[in-house]
Amino acid sequence: MSFFTSLSGLKNAQTDLQVISHNIANAETVGFKKSSVQFADLVATGSATDPRRSPGIGATVAGITQDFVLGPLEQTGRALDLAIDGDGFFALSNPISGQVSYTRNGNFRLTAAGELEDSWGNRLQAYPVDAAGDPTSTTPADVDVPITNGAGSTLANVTIDVRGTITAAYADGTTAPIGQVALAAFSAPNGLRAAGQTKWQATGDSGAAVFGNPGIGTYGKMISGALERSNVDLAEEMISLLTAQRNFQANAKAIDTATQISQTVLNLRS
Structure with missing residues (x-):
């Protein structure tokens, strides 16, 4: 024995x-x-x-x-690097399967077509907004940044504020809100299934994702130009x-x- x-x-x-x-x-x-x-x-x-x-x-x-304790936040100075100062996950949609995964890795890039995605091509999910930057829907969708505005001016840069509002700036000096980053929370995050690439998937143990706005309630604020390091x-x-x-x-x-x-x-x- x-x-x-x-x-x-x-x-x-x-x-x-x-x-x-x-x-x-x-x-x-x-x-x-x-x-x-x-x-x-x-x-x-x-x-x-x-x-x-x-x-x-x-x-x-x-x-x-x-x-899931918060890791150190490191300043990078890159506008499309995002860190969540608090609770919540970025939601990413696979453009082929449509499957949604969740991550704390906020290293995003803008494609030639105006899509915000991670290093593996998964699309960042955000709420559509009106001209004032207020969400017009509670259902997140892929971010689509117009490469040119109505006047034909080309895109100069994209910025994201503490509320998660994505703003496009154009060569003629005009700006336009494009969307607001949607954050996902779970009743039991320890029930999430690790899927690799610092992504997690929802399970019956974790419960379904509950989406919210950055900086409201228990959802963390957005910090642009920073990334959350490993804890x-x-x-x-x-x-x-x-x-x-x-x-x-x-x-x-x-x-x-x-x-x-x-x-x-x-x-x-x-």
Whole structure:
């Protein structure tokens, strides 16, 4: 039994090492959120088991949770770099499948057709607005920035303010609000499914996305010209790495000791 108990410890230590390694590998990934492993003990019990004689039979992984605490905000000076100072996620729509994913990575770019997208071509979702910049709908849609205005002047630049209002400026000096960035919130963000590329997808555990306006209620404000760095603390992760390594070594030593005891018993002669 000691072999299987220590084996469960080895597997758990390996899982812990994998999660910590993943955190360290993404210490410089924009919008990344670190994860941690929770463990639970296993006990052999039954209706006829004497509770005073119940041995433990090891441990198991109870869950791997993500920490959505805000990471450091780094100034970049680039107008289309966005950071959320508070709660919420950017919503991105895949132009092929239409599937919506969510991210804290606000590194966006403007295409030649006037679309705002991330590095993988997913379209930023925003509310349509009127001439005063006020939302005219509660349903987010792809951002479409006109490359020329009604007078035929070409687009000069695009700016985004703390309310998330996207404004286009043209060569003739005129400006026009294009949309307002829509932020998504979830009742249980730990239930989101990590999809890679610092994106998450909604699940039954997370609940459906509830969209809101930046800076209103619990939704964070927009900070233009900045990005949210990974919330991984390398010093903390290195300590956790050493602890997981010691746990692995201790369980391996327990298996080695059990092997020696078994070998001694097998070698006994009458």
